[in-house]
Amino acid sequence: MPTVDHFHKYPPFPADVPVADLRCLSFTKLLADEESESERLFQSCREIGFFVVDLRGISEGEAMLKHAEIAFDLNKKIFGLDQEELNKHAFQPNESLFGYKHAGSGKLEDGSPDALEWYNLAQDDILGTSAPRKHPQVVEDSREAFQDFFYHAHGIICHLLAHLDKHLGLRRNTLASFSPQDKPSGSSLRLLKNSPQRIGSHRTNLVGHTDIGSMTMLFNVLGGLQILPAGAENVDANWRYIKPELGCAIINLGDAMVQWSGGVLRSNMHRVATAPGKQAGCTRYSVAYFVRPAHTVLMRRIAGGDVIPDPEDGEEDEDICAQDWEKIRGAQIVRGENKPKSMGGRMPKTRKLQASR
Template structure:
C-alpha cells in the first residue's frame, strides 16, 4: 500500500475486526539475501500463500511505492469515465483478457451479480511484446508510467522467484525463466474500483477464488480483501478473515501456476473481496493488482529432480504435459463447467532423503 499520506485520506481500519495475521517480509532484507527473511517468505508461501511485502527502508522500495501511487491516480481516472465510453474497450474473455469489465457482468457464489469494475492493462501491450491495443486516452497518455511500473514490478517478481528457487533447492533462475518480461503472456495490471454498498444489502463483491497465474502484487488502502483460513469450509462466514492494509507495503500472493510447478509444496489460497469494514465501507475502494502469468509456451510440469524439494511423481499422479497457454484454457473451461470449483490448493508435506519437512501450519505464521 502507498504512503501514510494516502491512508490519511480515508477512515481508519477498525480495531474490532478479525484479521489474518500474515507474515511481514522486508524487501530490503530480501535484496540483501538475508537467509532468515528468505525462510520467513517460504513458510508464508506454504501456509497461507500470502504475505505482506514491506518496501520501507531502501531506495528501490521507495521508488516502487511512488510508482504505485501513480497507478492509484490512474485507477481513479480510468474508472471515473462514463461506462458507455469504457464499454468501447470492453474485455471479451476468453478471447481477450484486456480492457474494461463493468460491474455486474460476473456472478458471486449465490448467482447474484458482482460489484466490481476494473480495467486490465496488458503487459505485452505496454512492453511492446504484442501489437498495441486500443485503450482510453488516459491509459495511452500513461504508457511511460505504466512501463516503468511493470519493469519495477518484474524486478520484484524476479527477487521473490529467486528466493523461492533457493528455498526449493532449484537451480538459480528456474522460476523467473518461466515468466520473463519479453515473452507473450496474459500478465496484466488490473485497476479496480468497488463503489460503496447499500447498508441494508452488503455482500460479496468479488467471489471466492484462487489466482490462475503465478504471483500477484496487490496495493490497496481500505479493507475488503478476505482470506479463507487454511483447511476450513468456505461456506462458513466465520472462516473468512480480513486483511488489514499497511502503509508502505503490498500484499503478495501465489497463484495456481506455482502450485503446479511445485507439485503442491507452495500454496494458492482462496480469497474474495467484500465490503470494507466500519466507516471505510462508505467510501469507494480502489486497488490495483499486478497479475503475473507464465509465458505462453512455458511447460507446466512439476520442477522435480536433482536436489529439488519438489517431490517426484507418485503412484496415481500424472505429469502435466501442457504448456501455460493450454493449461490456462483447460482450467478456464473446467471452471465454467463446474469441474474445477474454486478451492485452496497446495501446502503439501515435503520430504528429503527420508527426512520429513512438516507442513507449515497456520499457527506457525501467527494467525
C-alpha cells in the same frame, strides 16, 4: 500501500473484525539475503500462500511505492470517464480479460451479480511484446507510466522468486525464467474499483477464487480482500480480512506455483468483500499486478531436485503449455467442473527425509 496521504483520506481500518495472521517481511532484509527472513518467506508460501512485504527504506522499494501511487491516481482518472467511453473498451470474455469490465458482469456463488469494476492492461500490449490495443486517451497518454510500473514490479517479483528457487533446491532464476517480460504471456496490470456500499453490509463483491498465474502483487488502502484459512470450511464466518499496511504490498502465489513445486507451495482461496466498518461507505480502488507464465512454458513439476516431491501413486503431471493450461482451467471453472479451492502445502521431499530419521 503508497503514502500516508492516501491512508489519511479514508476512515481507519476497524479493530473489531477478524484479520488474517500474515507475516510482514522486510524487502530490505530479503535483498540482503538474510537467512531468517528468507525462511519466513518460504514458510509463508507453503503454509498460507500470502504474505505482506514492506517496501520502505530501500531505493527499489520506494520507487515501486511511487509507481503504485501514480497507478492509483490513473485508476481514479480511468474510472472517472463516461460510462459510454469505458464501454467502448469492454473486454470480450471469449477472447481475453483485457479491457474494461463493468460491475455485475460476473456472478457470485449464489448467482447474484458481482460489484466489481476493473480495467485490465495486458503486459504484452504495454511493453510492446504484442501489437498495441486501443484504450481511452488517458491510458494512451500514460503508457510510459504503466511501463515503469510493469518493469519495477517485475523486478521485485524476481527477487522474491529467487528466494523460492533456493528453498526448492533450484538454480537461481529458474522460476523467474518462466515469466520473462519479453515473451508473450497473460500477465497484466489490473486497476479495480468497488463502489461504496451500505455500512455494515457483508456483501461479497468478487467470488472466492485462486489466481491462475505464478505470483500477484497487490496495492490497496481500504480493506475488503479476505482469505480463507487453510482447512477452514468455506462459510462466511471463517473468512479473514487482510489489513492494508502503509508502505507495503500484499503478495500471493497462484496455481502455477503449485504445479511447478509438486504441491509444496500454496495457492490460497481469497475473495473481495465489502470493506469493514465505515470504510464500506468509500469508493475502494486497488492495483494488482498478475504474473503469468510465458505461453510456451510447460505446466509440470520441476523434476530432478532433492526438495520437490516425486509424483505419488496415481498422480500425473500435466505435460501442457501454459497458454493451453490456462484456457482449459478457465473453461472448467465456467462450466462448474473445477470449483475453486486452495491447493498445495505439501511437505518438501528433504524435510520428509529429515522427519523420518
